[in-house]
Amino acid sequence: MTIGANYSSGAHPATGGDLVVLGLETSCDETAASVVRLTPGGTATVLSSVVHSQIDDHAAFGGVVPEIAARSHVEMIAGVSERAMAEAGLGYGELDGVAATAGPGLVGGVMVGLSFGKAAALARGLPFVGVNHLEGHAVSARLGAPVAYPFLLLLVSGGHCQLLEVRGIGDMSRLGTTIDDAAGEAFDKIAKAMGLGYPGGPALEKLAASGDGSRFDLPRALLGRKDCDFSFSGLKTAASRLAQACETDQDRADLADAVQSAIARQLAERSERAMKDYAEKHEHRLLVVAGGVAANKTVRSTLEAVAARQSFSFLAPPMAYCTDNAAMIALAGAERLQLGLTSDIDTAARPRWPLDEARALADPVHPAGRKGAKA
Structure with a gap:
């Protein structure tokens, strides 16, 4: 079993052209799916973004209950994904890849979106990318306008x-x-x-x-x-x-x-x-x-x-892309596909996954950003 996403170089699915990617996000209490088109020049267009919130499910408990969240993701992921594809006006055959959050987050929820994404990619012979949820947030501002690195x-x-x-x-x-x-x-x-x-x-x-x-x-x-x-x-x-x-x-x-x-x-x-x-x-x-x-x-x-x-x-980022959403996951996946990077199909869900993993492993004070937790 591969830990994390273990990115490897693969054939570029659409060399020199636009990339259209389905993104899935299930790390906490939103079940989300989005289709994003990314041009070679770095311009991202959100073709659809569907978010099913679980706020009502958790309100009585004063916070997110992991088991309730995971069950809701199981119930909603297929319908949310189909709606995202329908709103984008595309069929699965028009995708260049599938991306899904692989962590960090509530591991039961992460497993739902990750498994669905792998299945969608395998069924249609598409490249798959397991995305770090934090990396999605890091690139989310690029959903509003092209933003140059660094x-x-x-x-x-x-x-x-x-x-x-x-x-x-x-x-x-x-x-x-x-x-x-x-x-x-x-x-x-x-x-x-x-x-x-x-x-x-x-x-x-x-x-x-x-x-x-x-x-x-x-x-x-x-x-x-x-x-x-x-x-x-x-x-x-x-x-x-x-x-x-x-x-x-x-x-x-x-x-x-x-x-x-x-x-x-x-x-x-x-x-x-x-x-x-x-x-x-x-x-x-x-x-x-x-x-x-x-x-x-x-x-x-x-x-x-x-x-x-x-x-x-x-x-x-635009307000809609500040909180958890799948457009940022689709964009991060598309940027990796532009570099020819894909994930192994046995990529495992991770409750913890720091962006700067090398430093986190060497840092005894705060190895993962917050009590060794999500970051």
Whole structure:
């Protein structure tokens, strides 16, 4: 059994022409399928993008239940894929390849999409690519417009928080990571402590719009550190305790605003340090923010301001491609196919799979980005 995707060189399925790829994403609580066309020049066109959300299935539990998620993926994957093909107006015979998330994520869910993708590729004699979910997020900004490599990436979501130098597909190095909780995890757990339900991040953002966070003094982590790492556990603990003392709706709104501002501030502070280091090596200065937290407007505006201060251009994916989706998986797969890279059909699902695996194996402090978990 092959661990990970174990990419190997193969025949280019459409040398010199466009590539049309079906992508599948089942790493958490969305069952998604998408068809993307990629030109030799790097222009990506999303022909379809279908996402079946499981929010209602998990809301009563206050978070994602892995077994429920996996069962839902089994029930939905075939129909979601057929709908994506129908909306693209294509038959399977018009595809140049199939790509599916192979990890990291909830392994039961990953196995569903990975198995379906392999079966679709085998049945039609198509190349198959097992995609790192994080690599999908890394290239997601290229779904909106052609983006030249290299660029500096802030990858920030519920399961991971990293700063990466992205030199190309499969060529990324980590500049900083969270040493405890991810930013999106902090958003969700603080929202849960405030009784805001699931999913917590968007609910907290909505409540913060009517708040004044200046009345709360929340901790600022890792001040004075010369690296680009993050820490959100102290903020999460302090805000959760304050939530217990909130008596009115305005108290909760003010705390929500304070939390949102504190998370955005730390993301900006650490990103600014990375920008200074990055600028010493590269003339092309672009900061890309991707992942579910990139949909937060306060986070976006704060990062955009600090990028401008450092003379960096700023780019985030279209809102539809910030959270988990299959278009980013299809694009990552297509970029690998352009390089003639395919995956073995016995590629295994991985609950953990860091983008910079060599460094992760050599790093005893935070080997996989966040407690050795998704990143």
